[in-house]
Amino acid sequence: MTRLAVVLFNLGGPDGPEAVRPFLFNLFRDPAIIGLPAVLRYPLAAWISRTREKLAKANYAIMGGASPLLPETQAQARALEAELTAKAPDIEARVFIAMRYWKPLAAETAEAVAAFAPDEIVLLPLYPQYSTTTTASSVKDWAAAYEGPGRTRTVCCYPTAQGLAAAHARLIERALEAAGSPRNLRLLFSAHGLPKKVVDAGDPYQAQVEASVRAVLAELGGEFDHQVCYQSRVGPLEWLGPSTDAAIRQAAADGKGALVIPIAFVSDHVETLVELDHEYAAVAREVGCTPYLRVPALGTSPDFIGALAEAALDAAGRDGEGAAPFGPWLCPAQHGKCACRGRA
Numbered sequence: 270m271t272r273l274a275v276v277l278f279n280l281g282g283p284d285g286p287e288a289v290r291p292f293l294f295n296l297f298r299d300p301a302i303i304g305l306p307a308v309l310r311y312p313l314a315a316w317i318s319r320t321r322e323k324l325a326k327a328n329y330a331i332m333g334g335a336s337p338l339l340p341e342t343q344a345q346a347r348a349l350e351a352e353l354t355a356k357a358p359d360i361e362a363r364v365f366i367a368m369r370y371w372k373p374l375a376a377e378t379a380e381a382v383a384a385f386a387p388d389e390i391v392l393l394p395l396y397p398q399y400s401t402t403t404t405a406s407s408v409k410d411w412a413a414a415y416e417g418p419g420r421t422r423t424v425c426c427y428p429t430a431q432g433l434a435a436a437h438a439r440l441i442e443r444a445l446e447a448a449g450s451p452r453n454l455r456l457l458f459s460a461h462g463l464p465k466k467v468v469d470a471g472d473p474y475q476a477q478v479e480a481s482v483r484a485v486l487a488e489l490g491g492e493f494d495h496q497v498c499y500q501s502r503v504g505p506l507e508w509l510g511p512s513t514d515a516a517i518r519q520a521a522a523d524g525k526g527a528l529v530i531p532i533a534f535v536s537d538h539v540e541t542l543v544e545l546d547h548e549y550a551a552v553a554r555e556v557g558c559t560p561y562l563r564v565p566a567l568g569t570s571p572d573f574i575g576a577l578a579e580a581a582l583d584a585a586g587r588d589g590e591g592a593a594p595f596g597p598w599l600c601p602a603q604h605g606k607c608a609c610r611g612r613a
């Protein structure tokens with residue numbers, strides 16, 4: 270029986286108040302996040318993590334002091350393992366988690382995967398849209414950590430996978446129905462932002478976010494007033510716009526409420542539970558953007574887990590090693606800094 274290890278990548282989050290600063294330090298010392306030489310990056314990372322700690326701790330305190338990202342990801346891993354067993358009973362599939370900036374880090378997971386002694390390894394980012402700051406960073410981190418057996422394939426991205434779009438569409442329909450299908454709503458597809466210069470240098474993330482939005486709208490059918498916007502800006506650089514904050518203000522000015530859809534996050538965590546549900550809800554109240562509604566992140570929704578299983582099995586069935594997207598997608602040339610064009 271073939272032994273298949275699926276390794277899920279995500280960002281990781283602090284598991285208690287004392288982990289907030291070292292988590293932030295790990296994040297800001299990553300050259301994929303701050304592209305300066307190590308001699309400058311390390312002191313800068315120490316300074317940013319020290320100065321950001323108080324605000325970040327206050328945000329994590331709203332969720333009980335820790336990030337829910339790991340338990341959410343563990344639930345997805347269990348659901349995916351069950352789905353793989355159902356879809357491919359002739360394969361012994363085990364699902365592992367490697368976080369980029371907090372536990373379980375790649376080194377710990379690499380040991381567990383090596384002990385499983387897989388024939389095949391599929392690296393499956395829980396980032397449907399590829400970015401040099403997320404997927405590429407995790408893939409590189411994993412390659413440096415893993416020395417065990419098995420042939421490796423990577424799913425670089427799946428922004429337009431049918432199951433992903435369907436999962437978002439079903440959650441949107443449910444949220445609309447629960448709110449009594451109000452007529453004066455704008456759908457705000459809110460994605461984690463990126464510095465504009467990262468995108469200008471060829472990062473495909475924005476193009477893939479926009480492709481995901483088109484796929485979700487096609488799955489919904491019909492006409493919807495909608496906008497793509499970007500949240501979670503950090504630091505002094507210019508980031509992608511419009512910001513989610515500005516989009517909420519614009520919706521109010523246009524006499525609309527907002528239905529916010531976290532289009533680039535697959536689980537609920539600080540960026541949805543605090544930023545969207547507290548900070549931007551307050552903005553909506555202040556400017557009279559009513560109703561202000563938020564669609565839950567994908568979590569273990571069956572269409573999404575089904576898409577992950579298909580992506581993993583599709584990758585495991587590919588010849589050779591290397592990276593490829595899952596679903597109908599190829600990054601456009603001007604945004605081609607992606608493994609699907611061999612330019613990660």
Ligand SMILES: C=CC1=C(C)c2cc3[nH]c(cc4nc(cc5[nH]c(cc1n2)c(C)c5CCC(=O)O)C(CCC(=O)O)=C4C)c(C)c3C=C
Nearest residue numbers: 280281282283302325336338400402403461503533538539
């Ligand atoms: C879509 C996925 C993500 C992209 C792209 C991304 C880029 C990116 N992030 C930062 C800085 C921070 N991100 C933080 C939290 C965070 N980011 C993502 C995902 C993406 N980041 C997730 C899932 C989370 C949540 C982690 C958790 O605790 O559960 C944080 C920490 C929170 C805070 O202090 O605001 C920072 C900082 C940069 C700079 C960046 C691209 C350059």
Ligand SMILES: [Fe+2]
Nearest residue numbers: 280461501540
């Ligand atoms: Fe982030």
Ligand SMILES: [Fe+2]
Nearest residue numbers: 600607608609
């Ligand atoms: Fe790509």
